[in-house]
Amino acid sequence: MSDSTHPSHDDFSTRHAPMPIELPFDDEEASTxxxxxxxxxxxxxxxxxxxxLDYGLTMLLQYAVGAPFWLAKACGFILGTTVAYLINRRWTFRAEPSTARFIAVIALYAVTFGVNVGLYAWLSHMWEETAIYSALAFVIAQGVATVINFVVQRAVIFKIK
Incomplete structure (x- = not known):
């Protein structure tokens, strides 16, 4: 029942479910x-x-908070990788959401996480722990992981339907 003090919600045509957040890079249809x-x-x-984002959080946690270098880099990697995936899926590779692709991305990111954080930790252990050596270790670890990510995402991940 509906009266002026209790409006009816039976008119479904005027109610809208919230839409997922999309990045506003362009409004063309997704396509690989x-x-x-x-x-x-x-x-x-x-x-x-x-x-x-990755570097900023890594350095903040490592030098301002005092977190161990491996933990700081792990947190930075997770933040940077999550943001990169969301943007790359929609803008770079124009791919629709897919459960199979998401599982493949998680597997890829597990591998690149090990490479990135492992290489950063190894170099940080080998060199004196200073901001300049940390920056150099970051660039090397990030570069290796980036090459792996691009090749696998382009050749495999964003070909998955």
Whole structure:
């Protein structure tokens, strides 16, 4: 029953479910037919922004909070990688959401997590723990992980339907 003090919610045509958050890079339909050059440029731009987040959190936790280098890098990696995946899926590779792809991404990120954090920790252990050596270790670990990520995402992950 409906009266002026208790409005009815029976009119479903005027109610809307919240839409998922989408990144507003463009409004073209998702497609995996983006050419290699465009994908590479977008991947590098996305990676640069995500690396800034990763590096910022890593250095903040390591030097301002005093977290061990491996833990600081692990937290930075998780933040940067999550942001990069969300942007790359929608903008770089124009791929629709997919459970199979998400599982493949988790497997890839587990491997690159081990490579990235392991290489950073190994180099940090080998070198004196200073900001300059930490930055160099970060760049080397990030570079190796980035190459692995791009090759596997382009060749395998974003070909999955």
């Amino acid at each position: 037919s983006v050419d290699l050059k465009t994908q590479l440029i977008r991947f590098v731009a996305t990676g640069a922004g995500s690396a800034v």
